[in-house]
Amino acid sequence: MTNIMTLSEAVAQNVNDGDTVAMEGFTHLIPFAAGHEIIRQQKRDLRLVRMTPDVIYDQLIGAGVARELVFSWGGNPGVGSLHRFREAVDLAYPRSLELDEHSHAGMSVRYSAGASGLPFGTLRGYVGTDLTKYTDNVRPISCPFTGESLAAVSALNPDVGVIHAQQADRHGNVGFWGILGVQKEAILASRRSIVTVEEIVDEFDPRVRVVLPHWVVSAVAMVPRGAHPSYAHGFYDRDNAYYRAWDEISRDRDVFSAWIETHIMNTSDFSEHLAMIEPTLAEV
Amino acid sequence: MVTEIIETPAAAQYTADELMTIVAARELNNGDVVFVGIGIPSTAANLARQTHAPDVVLIYESGTIDTKPTKTPLSIGDGELAETALAVVSVPEIFAYWLQPGRIDVGFLGAAQLDRHGNLNTTVIGDYAHPKVRLPGAGGAPEIALASKRTMLVLRQSARSFVEKLDYVTTVGHHEGHGSRATLGRAGNGPAIVITDIGVLRPDPVTDELTLVSLHPGRTVEEAVAATGWPLKIADDLSETTPPTVTEIEALRRVSST
Known part of the structure; x- marks a missing residue:
């Protein structure tokens, strides 16, 4: 039985309304594609967990999928505030957001x-x-x-842990390297898990530092550039222009909603969204 | 060798941020192990490493130990930090094994609000449930400030940032003063210095109250008092900050990322 499937299947099978969902990646390997798919499938009432809710959670919170946020630092790194997060906290828009705040x-x-x-x-x-x-x-x-x-x-024991990694092998084992964050712990703490990867390979790259065996990973989906606009060490750099542009997109409710419609609701997958913003992408 | 002959301090032109960064860098000793946050702390630590303190050890909370970036990174998790690090460890490990036991000499932090005992707020301005301004929150700061042997604080000084009472205590400095920090358990020594755009403050050895010990060139005591939300204590031997040298400014602009 394989755990390798499409991201759409992975989210449909593993994420339920009301679940506690932890999406990790500490500045590196942030699972943006999976976040978009959760928005696209219109999941609701999620308790979202993440040490550093940055732009990925600004998108999820602004799209109205979250009822609670468990976190330790919420901002747009190097840019400033998260406007959707702040409007949820300050004005309960688009809905109220409970906070469970830590270091x-x-x-x-x-x-x-x-x-x-x-x-x-x-x-x-x-x-x-x-x-x-x-x-x-x-x-x-x-x-x-x-x-x-x-x-x-x-203890944190999310219903679903979600991460992005550089590689999976054909058995569905997962490997990653570079800044390691808290991804291993987040997956092992979660009841179910989804991992998006840059590529599926016969043999892991020798740079792989952390391996998650296939039997602790519920679903593996290949999504090239699935961590964009964050980066994947050895594959592509952080898209700093996107992070700066997000400040303007997220500042206004209507501009934000139009962006979500265009880039997520009216696309079938992450690659269509990437094709729209191709000019800002830079190879390593 | 005919280097080092054009040190003309009076000719150096600099911004307030550059001055704060240079004053902060001077405070780092060669060999210090520094837990670095992004922004001025990161730039200052990199400046120190590339000038007077080549053996300073930079640790970022993203898990990079003894990293040597050529440019100051934009974010604490930039790829160059991992590529140039002696070791890369997980986030749980950096906090549990490297910070918590007291292996860090200097914790280097900023804040939105600070009180007279160097306690910090980076969480909310106003009421927690209905804030005027929602800030990012704690991040690594509470435990960095607790466990580091000494902390250095860098922030702009104004009546809004230097407040009588914090809206929210995110991070403890000298707690309620008069040595009360020691009641918080096994911990480092707390804030040793606060560097602002107006001057430098250090805690009084008895009361732990932050006291203005140095004014930056061209700044006045009146400005410092007006930019402080409590009756500011002034050191008897108040000095003037040594202005940045041309060498320091040039080195800073080389390491700055933008």
């Missing part, structure tokens, strides 16, 4: 605990901050050996 260290421990099958993880963190006032997922705990006070954070 990066706390989020990474929550994923690691989830991947480890533990109910919580611990760290030296959060002390003296207001973060703990607005979440139920951080509590103080005493070390049973030394008595030291630590922060306990509840």
Whole structure:
């Protein structure tokens, strides 16, 4: 039985309305194509998890798929604010958005605990901050050996983990390299998982640093440039012009809605969207 | 060799950001292990590495250890950071194994709001549930500020940013002052310096209250007081910041990404 399928099938089979969905990729290998497909299939009431909700989650939040955001840093890196995210928080447009807000260290421990099958993880963190006032997922705990006070954070176990990787092999094993982020933990913490890849190969590139065996990956879909406008190390660079352009597109509700219609709802897949913006793409 | 002969400080022209970056870079010692955020901290750390502190170790929260980019990266996860790093580790590892145990000498942060004890807000302006301005949030800052042996803060000084009371405490500096940071558990020593576009502040050794110790060229005490939302303490031996040299400015423009 193969886990290799189209992205459309992967999302239809694995993402349900109301699910907790974690899409990871720390500035690198961000699964934009999968985000577009979730919007295209009009999923609703998702609890979205991501350490750095940047442009990909601005698109999902603005399109109205999210009821809650679990995160640690929300911005358009190197550019400024996320306007769809801010309008959801400030004005409940297009719907209200609950926040469960953490630090990066706390989020990474929550994923690691989830991947480890533990109910919580611990760290030296959060002390003296207001973060703990607005979440139920951080509590103080005493070390049973030394008595030291630590922060306990509840495990994250998403229904679906979604990442982009450079390669899969023909068995559906997944390999990636470069900046590694929290992708391994996010997949292992999740009940189901979707991985989009640049290419499917007979043998992994020797640069591969992390391998996820096919039996922990529910679905693999080949989507070349599926991380655009972020980058895939060894394949293409970050499209900084897209990130800057997003500031204007996302600033106005109507401009944003028209963009979603044109680039996602009226296209059949990510390659059609890429064809529309081809001039901004740059090979490595 | 006939280099190093045209140091004419008075001739150097620079922006406020360039001055802040150069003053910050001077604060880094050769060999310091620095956990770097994007923006001025990243530029300053790269400037230090390419000038007086060639052995400074740059660590980014994206998991790149001892990275040596030729240009300051636009984002903390740029490919060049991975390509030029001694090691690339995962995000859980960079926080758990490298930051948390106290291996970092300098945590280098910015903020939207700061109070007199160097506590920081990067989360909201106004009420949390109905903010006037929603900011990005915590990122790595709370634990960077907790675990680093010392922290350096860089931000522009105004009555809106230097506030009597933070709207939200994202990151702890010297907590409530008077050594109270020590009650927060095993941690580093907190903010050692705040570099602004007006001058330099350091914590008072007894009260931990940020005190103006240096004014940048052409700036006045009156400006600093007006740009501070609490009654600003001024050091008895207030000095003037050494202006950027031509060498420093040229080096900065070489490492800057834009």
